[in-house]
Amino acid sequence: xxxxxxxxxxxxxxxxxxxxxxxxxxxxxxxxxxxxxxxxxxxxxxxxxxxxxxxxxxxxxxxxxxxxxxxxxxxxxxxxxxxxxxxxxxxxxxxxxxxxxxxxxxxxxxxxxxxxxxxxxxxxxxxxxxxxxxxxxxxxxxxxxxxxxxxxxxxxxxxxxxxxxxxxxxxxxxxxxxxxxxxxxxxxxxxxxxxxxxxxxxxxxxxxxxxxxxxxxxxxxxxxx
Numbered sequence: 425x426x427x428x429x430x431x432x433x434x435x436x437x438x439x440x441x442x443x444x445x446x447x448x449x450x451x452x453x454x455x456x457x458x459x460x461x462x463x464x465x466x467x468x469x470x471x472x473x474x475x476x477x478x479x480x481x482x483x484x485x486x487x488x489x490x491x492x493x494x495x496x497x498x499x500x501x502x503x504x505x506x507x508x509x510x511x512x513x514x515x516x517x518x519x520x521x522x523x524x525x526x527x528x529x530x531x532x533x534x535x536x537x538x539x540x541x542x543x544x545x546x547x548x549x550x551x552x553x554x555x556x557x558x559x560x561x562x563x564x565x566x567x568x569x570x571x572x573x574x575x576x577x578x579x580x581x582x583x584x585x586x587x588x589x590x591x592x593x594x595x596x597x598x599x600x601x602x603x604x605x606x607x608x609x610x611x612x613x614x615x616x617x618x619x620x621x622x623x624x625x626x627x628x629x630x631x632x633x634x635x636x637x638x639x640x641x642x643x644x645x646x647x648x649x
Contacts, residue, residue: 431482431483432483432484432485432488434482435478435479435482435483435484435488436484436488436492438478438482439475439478439479439482439484439492442471442474442475442478443471443472443475445471446467446468446471446472447468449467449471450464450465450467450468450471451464453467462559462563463560465522465559466556466559466560468522469525469552469555469556469559470552470553470556470557471552472525472552473548473549473551473552473553473556474549474552475548476529476541476544476545476548476549477545477549480538480541480545485538486533486537486538489533489537489538490530490533490534490537493526493529493530493533494530496526496529497523497526497527497529497530499526500522500523500525500526501523503522520629520630520631520633521627521629521630521632521633522630522633523630524630524631524632524633524634525551525630525633525634525637527634528547528548528551528633528634528636528637528638529544529547529548529637531638532544532547532548532637532638532641535641535642536641536645540645540648542596542599542600542605542607542644542648543641543642543644543645543648544641545596546592546593546596546616546640546641546644547636547637547638547639547640547641547642547644548637548641549592549596550588550589550592550593550616550617550620550636550637550640551620551632551633551636551637551640553588553589553591553592554584554585554586554587554588554589554592554617554620554621554624554636555585555624555632555633555636556588557584557585557587557588558581558582558584558585558588558624559581560584561580561581561584562577562578562580562581562582562584563578563581564580565578565580566580567579567580567581572625572626572627573626573628574628575627575628577625582621582624582625585620585621585624586617586618586621589616589617589620589621589640590613590614590617593608593613593616593617593640593644594610594613596644597610597613600648605648606648606649607644607648607649608643608644608647608648608649609647609649612643612647615643616639616640616643616644616647619639619640619643620636620639620640623635623636623639624636
């Protein structure tokens with residue numbers, strides 16, 4: 425077995441282990457809090473985000489990462505249709521969010537991996553952390569609420585989305601500085617967070633799971649210098 429092959433197999437094993445732990449936690453939460461069905465889905469939503477950083481750190485090649493993302497997207501489509509793992513699906517509203525999320529990751533990988541890994545990380549983590557926090561915090565705190573195209577939104581959830589997105593982007597900028605890689609200036613990062621937050625408002629059928637990651641990743645790469 426060559427060192428390169430061993431590295432790729434090790435990377436795949438670590439990523440699969442991470443995903444198994446995330447799904448296991450989601451299933452446990454679904455069992456412990458059956459009345460809070462959105463919690464388990466948000467655990468999966470947030471927990472899958474760091475996979476991009478793991479793949480980067482472990483040196484997973486494009487020829488492995490992209491087919492894996494496509495396979496996961498197809499798996500989420502099957503799960504959406506047959507509800508094999510209800511813990512990772514929406515309940516109470518019709519959404520293709522999990523499918524769109526997987527598709528957005530696959531598109532970002534196709535566009536930027538492995539030459540610009542931080543563009544991929546920006547897109548995925550802004551969605552994973554920002555939108556995940558919005559979905560967890562928004563329903564729990566009393567704040568002004570409104571509806572956009574039939575989808576309920578709140579001030580608390582919107583602030584959580586913007587704050588989570590900006591923190592993620594600032595941390596990625598610090599990571600880029602440590603690695604000697606290009607990153608957008610802070611004012612541009614604020615704009616990325618604001619654009620992502622605005623697009624998250626348009627979340628009918630889970631379309632924000634596609635628009636938010638792609639916009640964040642593309643804007644990061646556009647403004648990186």
